Amino acid sequence: MNENDHSEAGRPRLTAGVRSAVLPGGDEPGVTLLPEYRWLRYPLLGFLVALTIGFTAGSIAISVVNDDMDPGVAWPLGVLQAAPMIFAARWPLRAWRTAAAGMLLIVLVRHGEGFMPWPVTAILAMIVILFFVGVGCDRETTVGVGAVTIAGVFAPAVLFGTPGWFGTILAGLAALALTFGDAVGGRHSAMAELRRREEQHREDLARQAVLEERARIARELHDVVAHHMSVIAMQAEAAPYKIPELPDAARQTFGVVRDAAREALTETRRVVGLLRSDDEGAERAPQPGLDLLDDLVSTARRSGLSVATVVTGLPRPLTVGVDLSAYRIVQESLSNASRYAPGSRVHIEIRYGTDSLRVTVTDDGARTPPAESHGGGHGLVGMRERAMMLGGDLQAGPLEAEDADARTGWSVVAELPYGDGD
Template sequence: MNLPAGLVRLTLPLTLAVVGGRAGPPFPRSPRLRKPLPRFLQLLPLRSVDLVVVANVLLFWALYEGGLGQLMSQNRIPVPYPEWRIYFTAAASSIPLLLREHWPLAAWRIGTLGMFIAAPTVDGLNGLPASAPGIITYVLVVYSVAVRCEREITIGVLIISVLGVAISPSDGHEIVMAAILLAIPALLGYNVRARRLVTRRLAEEERRSKQALAGQAVLEERARIARELHDVVAHHMSVIAIQAEAVPLRAAGDTGRLEEGLREIRALSLSAMTEMRRVLGVLREGDGRPDIAPQPGLGRLEELVGTARSAGLTVTLKLGGDLLGLPAAVSLSAYRIAQESLSNAMRHAPGSTVSMKITRSGAELHIQVANDAGHRSPTETGHVGHGLIGMRERVSMLGGSLWAGPVGTGFAITAILPIVENA
């Protein structure tokens, strides 16, 4: 038979408290509450002692001994109770303290059952439904339940505890006092639980944020390395491919010219390998020391233009302003933009005429590179690929601007890089 939804919601806290609920995992303990054992006890399996557990054991023993002594001294009714009953009552009033740290809900269930069983004995000896040790134990157990259990379970525990007092031989004043006495630790424990959950969530969010930042840093580093490798490989491989094709034609069977051309190809290959080692140096060597070889800059621009001319391009270079005092990042980015522009001209417009103008104007560096169609077929596509993407990334990192697109039958690139000293 299906129960009404409203009745299910009303009885759910009680059901969870009695049979269905489970306590959550314990919250991390503060390191200050765990102390190492002395050196002469280091051979034991335990290397440290939990001060909360020690406090629970000491409190259990104090309440058990105090409750037992009080009950024994009051056991003078006309027909004294058997001693086992006195011992059972004292144990039922204090044993839940030993369980509340690891099994708080089980400790409350055992404590509630023990209170009901021991109530007649306590009432017969001192005229109260519960002893002082039993009240202290029960309050602490309710607090532990509120700290470790969900809100519905805590509500069910509080309701059943108050109902238990109500059906015992108590007057209205005692019921109200019991309800207040039990509500205080329940609310306190609930607030402690809420604060710890928020702290845990914040720590988890912080951990995830750090992981995300680390992952983003890895992706950015991979993109930077890929960009550098593309610039190096694309330029040098383009030159090598053109040289390898042109050398046999220029040699025309002359062994001397063929050997000279092969030496140029070898020199270009060594140069490419050197630059690749510089780029890969950021991955660090096996001994953990980074490669501190300098990255290329505008100081090597003439060498770059000479390589492009040897590959068949007609390059005119104009420089303006002080280009020697540029920040390293700006100089490297300008060099890579010029390098990629020449590489694009080699691949897409072989034999073209390229005009390159790099000038410094105040706090900006202007780069203008343009080429004509060269020997490119009219049906061939223009400059499309990862090179332009790498240019845009470099310019974007420095906060500059880039324009690239066809101009007539050729192609032009204009970049403006802000000159920032800490770039």
């Protein structure tokens, strides 16, 4: 690439910035360039309105009193130069175009050797507008605005008689306002992008937790189904030997059942095997259920919790999915209580309803400061997935304290329909 290529490559960026700055309908930010917090936004907006009124009145008064300008000319020019500041926080490019046009017009109206064309209030209004341009517009547009302001407003004033040192100072102030605004806008954009990425990261973690929990549920149910399928295959194989006088048609039927059970078991193991990590094998022991609730409670008590359990309603046989999910929900709730509410009193209620099993686990808040946790914090996601898998519902959240000084506890309530196990 030669030098001409380098120069040509650098031109489009400045050209695009000038075009976006000058042409109507350019790249406006599309949002109000004021703080998001109301307690800060409204005072700043009021201050901006007060400045606009003061600068506009000052521009008109200075032109009439000090420069002996005709009031019929001073009024519209003063409004053009300073009043656009009122909407600079929403449409900075439009405000700049209007104010720049007003400043250029006053140069054409008033010119002469050593003259100062603009009231100081109009210059201050332009600096504020340039700051908002730097905050709200991209860098190319900001550079274009600076170039047009210096070449299209300040340079003509110097050509018409304004001292060069004064034009240089104004150009420096304009560049400083645009640079400062660009720095503030860049920091605001970086913070917004950081918040967006953090939110996306949290969503990704939650989505990953859901997928991991669903894979775990699938593995657990596979182990249960595999056990039952193995029983079916073995019973179908043993039936002809247990019943010697079994007709040939029945023997053939049992053979079909045996082969179908084995094939289904093989395919299930092949598919669910993809969900297991390399060092994770199938469970050899039966999956746990509410019959092991006492073991869970004993473990929780050894960790420092005070646990009480109550079973209401008429106990009934549960399907494997409901039994396993209820156990896991209680297990995760106790684990969370031990981690986030050490020393608390935990109450577990298992209620056998008419159509569903209701599992309630509550604690009354930590009695000692909990240790710093580095876990993923997605236990609630797993419990909710288990309840939704069964067509049920899970509600979790803090308990309302009786008074301001009381500890805040936590509650988990799961509703698990019995399903087809009636």
